[in-house]
């Protein structure tokens with residue numbers, strides 16, 4: 001279970017997250033949506049202890065992530081940007097992560113198979129395509145077999161086969177009773193994958209609830225999202 005409670009995060013004069021509260025429950029896929037600059041990555045970074053909150057709290061199962069002793073066994077995450085040193089073969093990167101977290105070496109083979117990278121595990125991470133790097137990041141998140149999984153834009157750069165594979169993986173992880181929280185700009189993909197969504201704009205909560213309720217009859221999730229965020233955009237093409 002993830003709890004974000006009256007979270008505030010300021011960078012100088014920029015308020016990235018502004019009194020944000022929501023709950024992400026286990027056993028379902030929860031999507032985290034918002035326009036560019038809405039504060040999604042900032043919220044996830046605070047949740048993972050990579051940034052300190054200015055106010056409020058973000059906890060995983062009641063305690064800040066940093067104080068969880070079980071590390072990757074408790075929560076796994078894929079954040080934006082390169083995860084592995086580009087000069088390291090993928091399996092070396094995962095093996096180092098496993099060792100650092102006291103995880104058995106066999107987990108490396110298991111997660112490589114899970115994400116479909118077994119055949120290319122000896123290649124340097126820097127030679128990977130964007131979609132392959134995403135798979136490697138997902139493999140790292142799965143390494144500790146954690147009950148809580150957090151993914152920032154996980155299908156970015158994936159081809160259609162990859163997107164479909166990732167959708168199946170997220171649904172299965174949720175069906176196993178895990179908490180699965182993922183951000184994406186791909187609203188159609190979110191509509192196909194998520195059970196619930198949390199929509200933010202300019203760091204504030206705009207909506208929270210089941211996809212079916214937000215979208216409604218004859219109205220897509222995209223329609224609902226665009227209506228909700230219309231007044232929270234920092235910029236818009238064409239000056240409309």
Ligand SMILES: Nc1ncnc2c1ncn2[C@@H]1O[C@H](COP(=O)(O)OP(=O)(O)OP(=O)(O)O)[C@@H](O)[C@H]1O
Pocket residue numbers: 011014015016034035036037038039040041042043
């Ligand atoms: N390290 C930082 N220093 C200063 N400002 C920051 C920093 N990180 C984020 N911000 C600002 O905080 C706001 C929220 O950014 P954030 O990256 O969290 O949004 P986002 O919803 O993830 O956006 P996107 O969808 O474009 O990735 C933006 O105005 C951004 O410029």
